[in-house]
Amino acid sequence: MGTTQLEPVPEPKYWHLKTVLSEALDSEFTVGEILPNERDLAARFGVARATLRQALEQLELEGRLQRRRGVGTTVAPPRVGVAVGTEQEAWPGAPGDAWQPVDCAEAEPPAAVVDALRTGPGEAVHIVRRSRVSHGQPVAAELLYVPASSVPGLSGIDAPSGAARARAVLRELQHLELDGQDRAVELGSARAEDARELDRLPGAPVLVVTTRFVARGRTAALSVATYRADTCRLTFADSGGLEMDHGPERQAS
């Protein structure tokens, strides 16, 4: 038999470590349980803390772990399915949508939004902030950009402030006839402000869902929603109406 060559091209330590930890999580830990601290774990596996952290970071990215400064590392529950685009053909703020208005300001939007809205440069829009909660945890923060021309009813009104004003903008939106909407999903990292609202550190990975609402051939509103990528699975019930109910759902591997 001679010498058995275990790793002709050895895989990185952190990768192997991640696999080992992943299997341990499946077999020896229960949801919510706290792991030993990083220094102990690193010592136990005979690696530097930085290497151990590289493995933990990946597992957190995959939604297997949850880490909180000053507290510890815990086994994360399975990702929650969050419905996106179920209420087809409805404006934001339509009865029964999952969002809660937070406040509203009138300001000049960032350049990327100006592009999408095709508003003139320097033109102010209503910016409605909303948040979304699922299972008691905040899962998403949204910025909804509404050009003044989409909500003409608001022009002369003495604006209330905060959430009341946000609701007023949403109410006005419903008067328009919605022609359609399209949506894009991409990976991003949380801005400092979103991170605070999502109870994460700045730079945390998020799924950015951009939705364009079209009325009268124009983009009447633009929603940019950032979902916690570690805890959320975005679900799209395109048709057929069947619920996607597939248990713990590990990544097929």
Add this chain to the structure above:
Amino acid sequence: MGTTQLEPVPEPKYWHLKTVLSEALDSEFTVGEILPNERDLAARFGVARATLRQALEQLELEGRLQRRRGVGTTVAPPRVGVAVGTEQEAWPGAPGDAWQPVDCAEAEPPAAVVDALRTGPGEAVHIVRRSRVSHGQPVAAELLYVPASSVPGLSGIDAPSGAARARAVLRELQHLELDGQDRAVELGSARAEDARELDRLPGAPVLVVTTRFVARGRTAALSVATYRADTCRLTFADSGGLEMDHGPERQAS
């Protein structure tokens, strides 16, 4: 004026660095241009290489940079929009879909797939591998799980191998009437095999799109597609039919 306190609660260096680099990318670099190497950049900013790398990692995650071992770091082009779920109500392999069959095997699927397919334990399924190319670059790898019961026409046939067999399975699928489909998107990290196919390192961030195809009240096929998260923006044209054509599209910030 006294001493101006710049950072009462200083933000992390890597975060500040990322901002500085991001602005430099916008103003002083063009797509495809190569940046100075990491050791030089770190020295220029007066930080350790590890810290500089933390900033670069974030920028790569956001699709602003592209790094390749042995080559260097280049300014990435804007993310490509990849249509997902445009061809509503169509089986995989329907004429004109974006995927290219690679090969096909018959094997027992992972546990998570068994759950979703509701096949019995130990029951083998056809596993079709497909790949998707956009703008000359591979953007996604797919594993399509098809229970034998969904393609009865294949049972007695002497199976051809490789792509031909994959095409045969897809052809058989079209005979079923598709009742509906639902889809989920979540963040994952590339398995070693997918990473190779996507020209990335193992563990690279990917968007995992799971699609369940329903026929006769059962899940007749399950697709698990992993898209490069750094280069892809998944687009869903839910309705209205308007193209989403919003230029360079930075994250609204």
Add this chain to the structure above:
DNA sequence: AAGTGGTCTAGACCACCGG
């Protein structure tokens, strides 16, 4: 105050790509 995860350093070596 004690303990946790988060940031940062300075250095080393490795795997890969190109000329």
Add this chain to the structure above:
DNA sequence: CGGTGGTCTAGACCACTTC
């Protein structure tokens, strides 16, 4: 071969939570 990004180390200090 030289240069690049990728991995790994051993240590230090900081920010935060909890007791």
